[in-house]
Amino acid sequence: MKTETATALLDSLSSGRRLEVFRLLVKRGVHGMVAGDIAAALGMAPSNLSFHLRALAQAGLVTAASEGRFQRYRANLPRMRDLIAYLTEACSADRPQRSVRPRTAVRRDAVALHRARGSRTTKERA
Numbered sequence: 001m002k003t004e005t006a007t008a009l010l011d012s013l014s015s016g017r018r019l020e021v022f023r024l025l026v027k028r029g030v031h032g033m034v035a036g037d038i039a040a041a042l043g044m045a046p047s048n049l050s051f052h053l054r055a056l057a058q059a060g061l062v063t064a065a066s067e068g069r070f071q072r073y074r075a076n077l078p079r080m081r082d083l084i085a086y087l088t089e090a091c092s093a094d095r096p097q098r099s100v101r102p103r104t105a106v107r108r109d110a111v112a113l114h115r116a117r118g119s120r121t122t123k124e125r126a
Helices: 003-012 016-031 035-042 046-059 077-088 103-116
Strands: 062-067 070-075
Touching: 003 046, 003 077, 016 035, 016 046, 016 062, 016 070, 016 077, 035 046, 035 070, 046 062
Parallel strands: none
Antiparallel strands: 062 070
């Protein structure tokens, strides 16, 4: 992802209301929500919601699909993942030993270190 693209995505999320809309759509996942339900859930006027949805759609963070008279909005989850990857890709570039790892990997390493030091686990003591 280019810096200009990341900047545009972050700019579109800089409004608190847009961020609320986007987070709600992320929670709804692939099912998404129709505009009226989004407005009701967030207590927003439809015209205000339309403004924010348009900005999110222009940034590519939200997609819309027609369902009869309604528009169903969904968060563009791959785009969100790309942004997160861009933001975190340099987290450990200069220190590979401090890379971001899943909690389970960190826990396994802690248990292995504990055992290597000669300490017994609670199960081993019993």
